[in-house]
Amino acid sequence: MTYDKPVPAIDAESEPYWTGAREGRLMIQRCGRTGRCFLYSRRLAPGVDGTDIRWIEAKGTGVVYSFTVCHAPAGPAFRDETPYVVACVELDEGARIVSNLMTDDIEAVHIGQRVEAFFDRVSEDLTIPKFRPAG
Amino acid sequence: MSRSPVIVGVADAPTRERGRALPGATVLSIQRDAAGEALSQAGLTMRDVDGLAVAGMWGMPGPGAMQPVLLTEYLGLEWPRYLDGTNVGGAAFVLHAGRAAEAIRSGQAETVLIVYGSLQKSQAARALGGRPAMFSNQWDIPAGLPLPVGAYAMAAQRHAHVYGSTRETLAEIAAATRAWAALNPAAAFREPMTVDDVLGARMIASPLGRYDCCLVTDGGGAVVMTTEERARDLRTPPVHVLGHGASASHASIAHMPDMAKLEVAEQSSRRAYAMAGRCPAEIDLAMLYDSFTITVLMTLEALGLCGYGEGKEFVRGGRTAPGGAFPVNTNGGGLSYCHPGMYGLFTIIEACRQLWGLAGERQVEGVRTAICHGTGGVLSSGATLILSTENG
Numbered sequence: 001m002t003y004d005k006p007v008p009a010i011d012a013e014s015e016p017y018w019t020g021a022r023e024g025r026l027m028i029q030r031c032g033r034t035g036r037c038f039l040y041s042r043r044l045a046p047g048v049d050g051t052d053i054r055w056i057e058a059k060g061t062g063v064v065y066s067f068t069v070c071h072a073p074a075g076p077a078f079r080d081e082t083p084y085v086v087a088c089v090e091l092d093e094g095a096r097i098v099s100n101l102m103t104d105d106i107e108a109v110h111i112g113q114r115v116e117a118f119f120d121r122v123s124e125d126l127t128i129p130k131f132r133p134a135g
Numbered sequence: 136m137s138r139s140p141v142i143v144g145v146a147d148a149p150t151r152e153r154g155r156a157l158p159g160a161t162v163l164s165i166q167r168d169a170a171g172e173a174l175s176q177a178g179l180t181m182r183d184v185d186g187l188a189v190a191g192m193w194g195m196p197g198p199g200a201m202q203p204v205l206l207t208e209y210l211g212l213e214w215p216r217y218l219d220g221t222n223v224g225g226a227a228f229v230l231h232a233g234r235a236a237e238a239i240r241s242g243q244a245e246t247v248l249i250v251y252g253s254l255q256k257s258q259a260a261r262a263l264g265g266r267p268a269m270f271s272n273q274w275d276i277p278a279g280l281p282l283p284v285g286a287y288a289m290a291a292q293r294h295a296h297v298y299g300s301t302r303e304t305l306a307e308i309a310a311a312t313r314a315w316a317a318l319n320p321a322a323a324f325r326e327p328m329t330v331d332d333v334l335g336a337r338m339i340a341s342p343l344g345r346y347d348c349c350l351v352t353d354g355g356g357a358v359v360m361t362t363e364e365r366a367r368d369l370r371t372p373p374v375h376v377l378g379h380g381a382s383a384s385h386a387s388i389a390h391m392p393d394m395a396k397l398e399v400a401e402q403s404s405r406r407a408y409a410m411a412g413r414c415p416a417e418i419d420l421a422m423l424y425d426s427f428t429i430t431v432l433m434t435l436e437a438l439g440l441c442g443y444g445e446g447k448e449f450v451r452g453g454r455t456a457p458g459g460a461f462p463v464n465t466n467g468g469g470l471s472y473c474h475p476g477m478y479g480l481f482t483i484i485e486a487c488r489q490l491w492g493l494a495g496e497r498q499v500e501g502v503r504t505a506i507c508h509g510t511g512g513v514l515s516s517g518a519t520l521i522l523s524t525e526n527g
Contacts (some may be wrong), residue, residue, distance in 0.1 A: 008273035040271050041390035058220040066296070066394050068288035069341040074281035088289055088389055098389040099274040111296040128277060 003123040005077040014040060016055045021127040024116045026058045028095040037093040044096060060117035061134060062091035067101060067109055085109055089131050100130045108133075137364035141237035141373030141524055142181065145484040146172035147321065147473070148252065154323035154473050155257050162193040163209050165252035165355035170210065173357035179246060181210055184359075186217030188231035191251055191446055192298025192476055214299035217244035223383060225424055228358070228480035228516035233379025233407075235360050246363060249483075253422020253475035256332065271387035276367040281340055286388035286443065286513035288340035291429035293343065293394035298444035300401045302342050304451070305428035306333035309346045309470055311456035312425060312469035316467025318457060318497035321350050347428040354475035358483050363526065364454035366507070374487045375526045377504075378411030380404060381518040388513045398429075399517040400508055403444030407519040408439075412505060412527070415439040420489055420505040421461070422482035425468040434508055435463070438519070462499045465489060478510030483520060490524050 010018045017039070020027035030037045032052035036045035067087035073079045087101040087109070101109060104117075114134035121127045146169045152157055166189075171433075176181055187210075188254035189202045198205045203218040217238045219231050228249055235247040280286065294300050311332045316322035328346065336345035366373040380403035392398055404523050408414060415438060423434045432446040440461070441449040455463035464470075466485040469478040486505040488494045505516060507520040 004278045005279065006268045008277050009267055009269040010273065011270070014273055040273075040391075041385065042389070043385060043390050043392060066289040066293040068280075068285050068292060068343075069338075070279060070281055070285060071283075071338040072281060073284065074276070074279045078279040081279070084279060086275070086278045086289075088394070094505065096389045098387065099278045101361055104190060111292065129280075 003126065009128055018126070020057070021119055021129050024119050026060045026129050027055050028058045028091065028093060029053050030056045037091070037095045039095040039097060045094065051110065051135060056093070058091050058093050062089045062115060064101065064111050064113045064115060065090040066111060069106055069109070087115070087131060089115055097129070099128065101130050102130055137362060138240050138242065139363040140239040140360055140376045141363050141366050142360050142376065142487050142522070143366050143369050143371050144173035144177035145372060145487045146176065146357050147481060147484050148355035149325065150353055150473065151322070154350060154354065155397040156254055156353035160254070161254045162254045165254070166206065166250040166357070167210060169355045169357040170248055171252050172257055173359045177359055179359060181212065183246045184212055184248045185215055185307070186235060186238060186247035187212060188219035188235055188247060188249040189251065190220060190222040190227035190231070190477060191253060193253065206405045217247060223381070223516035223518070224424065225477040225479045225511035226381065226516045226518040227477060228262070229482065229507055229509035230381040230519050232358065232360065232376065232483060232520050233381060233518060235375040236379060239362055240508040243312055245365065247360045249358040249360070249480065251477060251480045253477070254353045255476050256353045271390060273501060274389060275387055283513050284343060285340045287427040288343045289388055290391065290394050290433065290514055291342050294406050294429060294433060297395040298447070300432060302334060302340055303330060304432060305342070305347050306330040306430045307450045307453070308428040308455070311450065311453055311459070312464050312468045312470040314317045314456045315465050315497055316471035317470055319467045322405050322467040322472040323350055343427055343429065348453055349426050349469035349474040349478070350471070352473045352475055354473040356484050358480060369500035372491065372518070372524070374490050375523050376520060376522050377413065378407040378409070378521040379519060380406030380410070381516070385518040386512060391514055396443060397433040397437035397514055397517070399514070400434050400510065400519070401519040404438045404506070404508065404519040407521050409523040413521055417504055418506045419502045420463045420465065420486060420499060421463045422486045422505060422507045423464060424478055424482060424508060425464055426478070426510060427472050428470070430510055430514070431463065433514070434510065438506060438508060457497065465494060465497050465499060479518070482507040482509060486522050490522060
């Protein structure tokens, strides 16, 4: 079964995230000077400049910062899954990740909801970290 | 003050049923025709144009990567000395006008033409969901976030959580905008639409339903700017560009600093107000890019037309509709008039018509100062313009 959804165009700066995901680890970036964590954009971690940036493994827990229930799919590959939830999760370390929130109870999804990461191996090459309500 | 920048001509491209371009139009001819009409309104010709600003999604990949060059060729401009192809999404043309104002003031250009065209409806070319999952979009696109609507939906959800706005708040905006469109013969959708109609429409990305979303149409437009001195010999009274500002923050919605506040608009408008020597209380008309209803709500708050969290009261009960206390998007907006993909230019076109008293049935009495605000991407960029019938 081929994976027909869009796949990330992994670049040298995001490669540790996606490699970590394949190994079951949720990787984020941390500034060695300020200790602030982020993922790919430094905008949400003010003061993070320079190049003393390290990849660390996040705990994988956080809260829903915002979300939307998609009733109209983002292209044909998502058609069979509507309605589905895309959430912006703020990890306990501070970084934000947009991914799917997989749940049987879509009505219960809310901002501030505790969630935890799990690793969805969608193809041989790609594992996507997703979230589910914290158990 | 003779080199003060002014707007002397505007035009939008005529369309037929539901916002389709006229038969035989190309994405270039739409722009030529709009440019010609805007120039002739002022009593100018293409020969007078020595500056060009353009942005769009046409011709890409390919010659659209150099739109100012291609349009110089197509329009037959002779050695333009000012070129601007800055593309910051739908905010682009408002940003262009600000930069053109400074080019005119400093003498880099005498007459600047800002143009836009799109055949996205008749060519079924709006395929933003098909964009590659690159850079900061490596996360949202693989998750199936429909773009741009899903990103605006997340902002709406956050705004509701923080400030208590509701789906009814957003529906008020859609209904008020439709009521303005009913007064605009050029609008694609003019049938009456109530708050209940908006609430009853099918959901797209919660909390945004069908009528919370802008149209998909063809279209185009042009704006002509020159100096106050040159305008003395022209047909139209000048609309003064008193202030402008622009900024940007994020490309993926994940990185919007505060998803309940359109801080990029706060930043750009703060500079525009300061330059203009105006405050929000002195604004008579707001022309705000309404890609979605939530965009209007967040822009009203960020421009200081009301406080953060006060937008839901500001729009309640048709306050922004015809006959209401504060007119917003009197052309019917991207929600009901036209939305060819990058709508920002139309905010300027309508503001000028209102300032000239040429808005027909939808004319608002006593409009002396208007604010235009363009938003690009996923609440990513912003550009503000403050226009007035008076200089200073």
